[in-house]
Amino acid sequence: MTTSTIEQNPLLFGHDKRTGIVAIEPVGHFVRIFFRTEGRVHFHDEVFHPFILVNDPELLSGCRASCSIQKLSGDNFYNYMLRYDSWSDCLSARDFLTASTGKKYSSPTAPYLFLPDLSHQYMLVTGTTLFKGMDFSELRCLALDIETACADGYEFSNPDRAEDRIISIALKSSNGEELVLRGDQLSEAELLLALNSHIHNADPDVITGHNIFKFDLDYINRRAQKHNITLTWGRNASPPHITKNARWNIAEKTIEYPRWDLYGRHIIDTWFLVQLYDVAGRNLESHGLKGVARHFSFASESRTYLDGDQISSTFQSDPEQLYRYNLDDTRETLSLFNLLGYPWFLQSRIFPYSFQNCLVRGNATRINALFLREYLRQGHSIPSRTGESAPFEGGYADLLCPGVVNPIIHCDVASLYPSLMLTYRTAPQQETLGLFLPMLAELRNFRLTAKQLARTSDTEEKRRHFDSLQQIFKILINSFYGFLGAARHNFSDPAAAAEVTRLGRVTIRNMMEMLTAEGAYPVEVDTDGIYFKPPDSCKTEGDAAELVSRISKGLPEGIDVELDGRYSSMFAYKAKNYALLSYNGDIVIKGSSLRSRAEKPYLRDFMKDTVERLLTGRGDTVDKLFEDYCIKLRSRTLDVAWVARNETLGESPENYRERVQSGMRNRSAAFEIALVSNKEYRAGDQIRYYIAGSGKGAPAHKQCRPISAFDPQHPDINISYYIDKLRHILKRFEPFLPKEPTLFDLY
Secondary structure, three states: OOHHHHOOOHHHHOOOOOOOEEEEEEEOOEEEEEEEEOOEEEEEEEEOOOEEEEOOHHHHOOOOOOEEEEEOEOOOOEOEEEEEOOHHHHHHHHHHHHHHHOOOOOOOOOOEEOOOOHHHHHHHHHOOOOOOOOOHHHOOEEEEEEEEOOOOOOOOOOOOOOOOOEEEEEEEEOOOOEEEEEOOOOOHHHHHHHHHHHHHHHOOOEEEEOOHHHHHHHHHHHHHHHOOOOOOOOOOOOOOEEEEEEEEEEOOEEEEEEEEEOOOOEEEEHHHHHHHHHHHHOOOOOOOHHHHHHHOOOOOOOOOOOOHHHHHHHHHHOHHHHHHHHHHHHHHHHHHHHHHOHHHHHHOOOOOOOHHHHHHOOHHHHHHHHHHHHHHHOOEOEOOOOOOOOOOOOOOEEEOOOEEEOOEEEEEEOOHHHHHHHHOOOOOOOOOOOOHHHHHHHHHHHHHHHHHHHHHOOOHHHHHHHHHHHHHHHHHHHHHHHHHHOOOOOOOOHHHHHHHHHHHHHHHHHHHHHHHHOOOEEEEEEOOEEEEEOOOOOOOHHHHHHHHHHHHHOOOOOOOEEEEEEEOEEEEEEOOEEEEEOOOOOEEEEOOOOOOOOOOHHHHHHHHHHHHHHHOOOHHHHHHHHHHHHHHHHOOOOOHHHOOEEEEOOOOHHHHHHHHHOOOOOOOHHHHHHHHOOOOOOOOOEEEEEEEOOOOOOOHHHHEEEHHHOOOOOOOEOHHHHHHHHHHHHHHHHHHOOOOOOHHHHO
């Protein structure tokens, strides 16, 4: 199996087989297709008539924008397609419908369906996707990073201060070319003009950077405005289109950022890639570039490191060191893009979105687009959107035996929810063409084949390729259940999702009964798997595999249970929060109760050390560990970063202030710092701070200080406050620590 053979499935990859397409953009009455051949980018234009779907063409009675009307087959709600000569006519019709129906196009109850991205419309109607037939190495990528001066007396650079100029711009291309535009040789205006020229000459398909939207691009734009310089970065030399308050929802977070769109190119923020990666794994201690580079082991031993407050002084005293540091940032950024961007490059071959948009669209939205594409290809009517739905019971998760248990075996059902949907033929009721289950089955087959090839291919490069591929299909397969339960989509069905979770709970309980009958003891259950203490007769990996095989054979055909791991011991704290000790000594910690990036480092360290002692049978040393931490906290040489908290702003500081004043929320330390800072903070930004003064009950929002305000010569860390927090953590573990023997135990 190769990528090219997989792409023969038009249901997943679209019916248009053209290869090498790197971007699709509107141009007048046409759509411009950019494609890369033999290392160069060419383009051609195609006529395209944008569309709106309606339930009744009479809704447009009185609208001046003329259109053709196509009756769609089937009995679904949106059964007419209106095609317009131009995008401007389509927008006029949209505005007319908004006014006449009183419903915006984003409303799930709107009697019309309008898609606001012309390129997305084109890809839906034609079955076109990006990057078909291309290797990832053929994609031309340019990593960008800037360094900025900061005026004396301020903590952060501010693009609105004249003296806080850009002093270095580092660029690294995927073809190996490296360049640093130096602020000691060029004025800031000359730097920006040189950057324009380099982007034009390099002609990248992708511009990437770490936190590039919130910092680098925003800073470049505001400094360019001061010099009246137009940033001609588009493939047609057009300036960027900037959406100042774009929002991106990921897991439980909403991130605000100033989005850039470049004509004919894509901007990929590696900080976004890190967020997407960590949603599933949640194993990153930091989302910063340096921490992530160390985590993935591509940080060079010769890498130059500078603290933020050293940038300006280093530029004055040792500019060469600053330029090495700047260039090292781009090297790590490009390595990060190559690692985490590859799966999204592959997904852009499947979904009818640009590379940039593929990242920020939710799983349910992307899967809904697959059905839209095929329904439109067949000229079939589209169901109405489901709107809001009543909540339903989720998967079965429970902690049956808290504390330390050993040994431990973990078994889980391979792709539980997709397997249940295929076994019990559960599909959305309004998906009348019957595409849901065949598409899901095909994806599962692809994934299983790719997973096998990831183990058996003859080269490391092939194994990595197929492993990335199988991970993509795994995500897509599992997203089909989430798509079912997501409201506001045309083909979702929350009632069907509720039935899938019910079947999942029944399946897991059946597995628990079979394990108990075998003499095993279930410890922790989490939706699709069970951690259990095996019977005494189960001593080897072969014994474990045989036991799990018997459990699998006791379930309906198509529901396969796999042996997922054997562990020396497990600390089960509470449901979905546990730690595992492997036989080679590695420790895996799951759940925010036992690890949290937002928590202070010293508390994270204490929890990690305590968990290690519990797993290795040294729970009786935890009290001594607590004493050692208290001694370190009282030390006047304490590093403030060890006790500082890193907090993400969940809303804008302005919204926070309004909600506090109206009594809708309590005061927060991070927001109080943001309000008095000279830096412009947005939702999604992070702030590190510590608590000063004295008194363990000190209100954090009154005694908080930004970490940059700490003076090691006059330390003002609130030691009693931090020791009290440490004591609270210790109390959480006390039920699991060895007890001192009593008279009843001794006699």
